[in-house]
Each structure stands twice: as C-alpha cells, then as structure tokens.
Amino acid sequence: MLDSEISSSQWPSSRAPGQAVDRLLYASLCCVDGPVFEEMHRIRRHALQRNVADDVFVALLFQAGWFMEWLEGPAAGVQAVMRRVARDPRHRDLRLLHLSRGERRLTEPWSMAYTKEHERPEDFARRAAALRELRRQQPSDPASVWRRLSMPLNRPGAEQSLETDCFxxxxxxxxxxxxxxxxxxxxxxxxxxxxxxxxxxxxxxxxxxxxxxxxxxxxxxxxxxxxxxxxxxxxxxxxxxxxxxxxxxxxxxxxxxxxxxxxxxxxxxxxxxxxxxxxxxxxxxxxxxxxxxxxxxxxxxxxxxxxxxxxxxxxxxxxxxxxxxxxxxxxxxxxxxxxxxxxxxxxxxxx
Ligand SMILES: Cc1cc2nc3c(=O)[nH]c(=O)nc-3n(C[C@H](O)[C@H](O)[C@H](O)COP(=O)(O)O)c2cc1C
Missing domain, CATH: 3.40.50.300 (P-loop containing nucleotide triphosphate hydrolases)
Known part of the structure; x- marks a missing residue:
C-alpha cells in the first residue's frame, strides 16, 4: 500500500443507507501550469487523508480548463474541505453549482476524471451558468449536474437542450x-x-x-x-x-x-x-x-x-x-x- 493510500476499512462508517448528507458541486478555473492530471494525482495524495478525517467523499473533474468538484458528507466536513480548497492558488473564480441534502452517491473518499474534450473554457462556463439558472426552476441532484456538464449529450442540437438528462x-x-x-x-x-x-x-x-x-x-x-x-x-x-x-x-x-x-x-x-x-x-x-x-x-x-x-x-x-x-x-x-x-x-x- 502506498503512503498516501488508505485501506477501505479505514473509510468512514457513517454511511448508513438513507442518511442525509450535504451535497455540493462547484466549478473553478484551473491555474495549473503543466500536466493537469499529474497535479490532480498530487492533490489526491493529500486530499485522501484529509477527506477521510472529515467523512467527506469527493469527485474531481478537469475539463476545458475548469475544475469541477462534487463533495458529499456532513455539513461540517463539507465546509472544512471548502475552506481548504478556497484558498488554494491552483484555481480561482469558484462558482457554486449545486447544494442540497440527500443520500450519498459517491462510494469512496476520492475519484477523479479528466477529459480531453476540445471544448473552449468560455463554452464550459456558459453551460455551467445555464445549469445554475435551470436549478432555480427545477430541483436536480448532484449526479445529474455532473453528468450534464462532464458528459453532455453528444447529439445535434443537444447543447441547446441542457435540460435533457433523459436517455x-x-x-x-x-x-x-x-x-x-x-x-x-x-x-x-x-x-x-x-x-x-x-x-x-x-x-x-x-x-x-x-x-x-x-x-x-x-x-x-x-x-x-x-x-x-x-x-x-x-x-x-x-x-x-x-x-x-x-x-x-x-x-x-x-x-x-x-x-x-x-x-x-x-x-x-x-x-x-x-x-x-x-x-x-x-x-x-x-x-x-x-x-x-x-x-x-x-x-x-x-x-x-x-x-x-x-x-x-x-x-x-x-x-x-x-x-x-x-x-x-x-x-x-x-x-x-x-x-x-x-x-x-x-x-x-x-x-
Ligand atoms: C481543484 C482542487 C480540489 C481540491 N480538493 C481537495 C479535497 O477534496 N480535499 C482536500 O483536503 N484538499 C483538496 N484540495 C487541496 C486543498 O486546496 C489544499 O491545498 C490542501 O487541502 C492543503 O490544505 P492544508 O494546507 O490545510 O493542509 C484541492 C485543491 C484543488 C485545486
């Protein structure tokens, strides 16, 4: 086992089915020079230990020059992670995309995804803003927000119909x-x-x-x-x-x-x-x-x-x-x- 690795038996046990936790998603502009996936591995090494201590599970995405992070855990834990994250110079311009209470979906303290999609940063930002707007009109869950931003429907006209998560x-x-x-x-x-x-x-x-x-x-x-x-x-x-x-x-x-x-x-x-x-x-x-x-x-x-x-x-x-x-x-x-x-x-x- 690597230094940074934590055996799954050490993961938080407060994960009873039905137990409500805070679920938060934010996006931020990436300021990393050089290979981003390697930097995400470095963040992972540190975050894994800290997140387990806070009983918070996260998923981090890099796409089109943006990070997006999905956090699930007790309110105090999510706030503690966000306090650390907010002062990190490797990103800026944090935008809250989703906040709700509900069941956990993530099953381990850390996951990360990287996509080489050739989307422009301003297009990702525009889609994120449209989703935020949509959130005001209809409730959604963090998985749906993540999917719509990171894995949008790849069909003609789909970019105009962000609300389509039905497939x-x-x-x-x-x-x-x-x-x-x-x-x-x-x-x-x-x-x-x-x-x-x-x-x-x-x-x-x-x-x-x-x-x-x-x-x-x-x-x-x-x-x-x-x-x-x-x-x-x-x-x-x-x-x-x-x-x-x-x-x-x-x-x-x-x-x-x-x-x-x-x-x-x-x-x-x-x-x-x-x-x-x-x-x-x-x-x-x-x-x-x-x-x-x-x-x-x-x-x-x-x-x-x-x-x-x-x-x-x-x-x-x-x-x-x-x-x-x-x-x-x-x-x-x-x-x-x-x-x-x-x-x-x-x-x-x-x-
Ligand atoms: C996009 C991004 C996501 C991060 N996610 C986490 C995280 O989930 N948990 C965490 O502890 N640190 C995370 N970090 C690292 C923190 O921002 C911070 O650098 C680290 O926790 C060091 O905090 P400390 O000085 O209190 O030890 C993230 C950093 C970036 C840039």
Missing amino acids: QRVMVCSARGTQSFDLVRWLGHVNRTRVVSHRFAGAQARTGDVATDYVDLDGGPGQVVRRVVAMARNGLQIGLTQAFLPDYSHLIVVLSGEANSDRDLMNILVSSCARLAHRPVLLGVAPKSCGHEDARAIASQAGLAYLDCDLGGSADARSLWTVAEPALDFSLGAAAGGSPCHPRQSAPNGG
Missing part, C-alpha cells in the same frame, strides 16, 4: 480484451457519431488510471437517445462509476469462456452493485460453447437479474451488438427502475 444508459464491460471499447468504437463508426473518452482514477492507487468511452445513439423520432458506455474492468471499482450505476438500465457483460476471467468480472459487478437500491439488468453475452451457468449463479446469489444472449460464431462488435441490442428494449420492472428513462419500445438496427 437510456447502457454499460459494456468485457471479461478479457477490449471488446467493450471495440463495440463503442464500431457503434460510433457505423452511426457516424463521435466517441467521447474520459480517463479517471479512484481512491485506491492499485486500481490505476482507467479509460471509459461513450457514444450516443439517436433513437429516431419519438425515441430516447441510447448512450453506450465502454468501461474498463478496474473502472467498476471507482466511486464515480458506482455513483452512476443506478442510472443504467443494463450492463452488458461480455464473457470470454475463460472461467476465471468471467468469474472475476461477475464478482466485481456484483460487489459494485451490492449497495444499490436500483440495480441494472445484467445482459450476459457469451460464445455458445461457454454457457451462462456460473455467471447466472453469481448474479442470482446477489439478487441481480441476468438475461443470457448467445453469440453464434464470431465475437466481433457487429455480432455482439446484433445479439445484445434487442434485449436492451426490455425493462424488467423494478430491476431497471433506477434508470430515469425507460428503455425504448422499439429500436432501429444499430449496425
């Missing part, structure tokens, strides 16, 4: 290799849509920096957009990923047929979903020869719904999507109830 979210994770990322890249290619990439990291240094890519697929007239997110296996253990898990309708689990790898992935998924009130449906995609018995048993022991899809021959992106896509239109009632938007009734062929 289906599907995560893809593969037990081995890069099939999840290959699938998202292929979907981007056949739908002529840009793939958006983020890098992020969590509280545990052993998890390392991980990547995630997403693509937004237009459902056509009257249909909600479907966002497909490729997630690295390690990424599932990061607090920020877990904070958003209740909003996914489905997790596509691409099994490899190699028993240990498949079991490892299933166990990570099950533990990531363990604390969620709303759980996504697991959609197991496997070569015919591999079978679903083990995966289904692990899912059912954890109370997760598991749908199986068999791949005929090839396991390339097109074959994968062909078997998985029709199943994404099924919602299993309460199991998929966490998603604010229901799966579509019908969907065009993605490929």
Whole structure:
C-alpha cells in the first residue's frame, strides 16, 4: 500500500443507507501550469487523508480548463474541505453549482476524471451558468449536474437542450480484451457519431488510471437517445462509476469462456452493485460453447437479474451488438427502475 493510500476499512462508517448528507458541486478555473492530471494525482495524495478525517467523499473533474468538484458528507466536513480548497492558488473564480441534502452517491473518499474534450473554457462556463439558472426552476441532484456538464449529450442540437438528462444508459464491460471499447468504437463508426473518452482514477492507487468511452445513439423520432458506455474492468471499482450505476438500465457483460476471467468480472459487478437500491439488468453475452451457468449463479446469489444472449460464431462488435441490442428494449420492472428513462419500445438496427 502506498503512503498516501488508505485501506477501505479505514473509510468512514457513517454511511448508513438513507442518511442525509450535504451535497455540493462547484466549478473553478484551473491555474495549473503543466500536466493537469499529474497535479490532480498530487492533490489526491493529500486530499485522501484529509477527506477521510472529515467523512467527506469527493469527485474531481478537469475539463476545458475548469475544475469541477462534487463533495458529499456532513455539513461540517463539507465546509472544512471548502475552506481548504478556497484558498488554494491552483484555481480561482469558484462558482457554486449545486447544494442540497440527500443520500450519498459517491462510494469512496476520492475519484477523479479528466477529459480531453476540445471544448473552449468560455463554452464550459456558459453551460455551467445555464445549469445554475435551470436549478432555480427545477430541483436536480448532484449526479445529474455532473453528468450534464462532464458528459453532455453528444447529439445535434443537444447543447441547446441542457435540460435533457433523459436517455437510456447502457454499460459494456468485457471479461478479457477490449471488446467493450471495440463495440463503442464500431457503434460510433457505423452511426457516424463521435466517441467521447474520459480517463479517471479512484481512491485506491492499485486500481490505476482507467479509460471509459461513450457514444450516443439517436433513437429516431419519438425515441430516447441510447448512450453506450465502454468501461474498463478496474473502472467498476471507482466511486464515480458506482455513483452512476443506478442510472443504467443494463450492463452488458461480455464473457470470454475463460472461467476465471468471467468469474472475476461477475464478482466485481456484483460487489459494485451490492449497495444499490436500483440495480441494472445484467445482459450476459457469451460464445455458445461457454454457457451462462456460473455467471447466472453469481448474479442470482446477489439478487441481480441476468438475461443470457448467445453469440453464434464470431465475437466481433457487429455480432455482439446484433445479439445484445434487442434485449436492451426490455425493462424488467423494478430491476431497471433506477434508470430515469425507460428503455425504448422499439429500436432501429444499430449496425
Ligand atoms: C481543484 C482542487 C480540489 C481540491 N480538493 C481537495 C479535497 O477534496 N480535499 C482536500 O483536503 N484538499 C483538496 N484540495 C487541496 C486543498 O486546496 C489544499 O491545498 C490542501 O487541502 C492543503 O490544505 P492544508 O494546507 O490545510 O493542509 C484541492 C485543491 C484543488 C485545486
């Protein structure tokens, strides 16, 4: 364990479900010269210890020359962190974006995300100001503010409709290799849509920096957009990923047929979903020869719904999507109830 690392058993225990905490989001202009993600690692080393002492969990984003930080914890702890943060010369022009009381979503004391999106700082500032304005008219939660700013809908006209947070979210994770990322890249290619990439990291240094890519697929007239997110296996253990898990309708689990790898992935998924009130449906995609018995048993022991899809021959992106896509239109009632938007009734062929 690194000096700066804290074992998860030392994390605050005052995290009973239903317990209300303060949730605050602010944005600030970054004044860091040089590589920002490295500076964020330096901030992390210090902040991790201090945040645990204050019982505050945070997620820090860098995007378009701005930082955005999401804090959750007891009011006194959040105020203590904000007092430290406000006098730091590595940023300026702090703007409060969100303040509310409610349940914690973040599951570890530190997560951070970095995006290389080529957005201009003034455009990010404009979107942040529009969201603040919107907040006056309709209540929102911190996850929704974070998502709208850091992962805006990537569809024509979406920048005019900031209020749109209503779309289906599907995560893809593969037990081995890069099939999840290959699938998202292929979907981007056949739908002529840009793939958006983020890098992020969590509280545990052993998890390392991980990547995630997403693509937004237009459902056509009257249909909600479907966002497909490729997630690295390690990424599932990061607090920020877990904070958003209740909003996914489905997790596509691409099994490899190699028993240990498949079991490892299933166990990570099950533990990531363990604390969620709303759980996504697991959609197991496997070569015919591999079978679903083990995966289904692990899912059912954890109370997760598991749908199986068999791949005929090839396991390339097109074959994968062909078997998985029709199943994404099924919602299993309460199991998929966490998603604010229901799966579509019908969907065009993605490929
Ligand atoms: C964007 C940004 C976010 C930060 N987030 C935290 C944080 O969550 N917790 C924390 O203790 N320090 C955070 N820091 C570092 C603090 O600003 C400060 O430098 C550090 O806590 C040192 O405080 P101290 O002098 O009281 O030890 C952040 C700094 C920046 C620039």
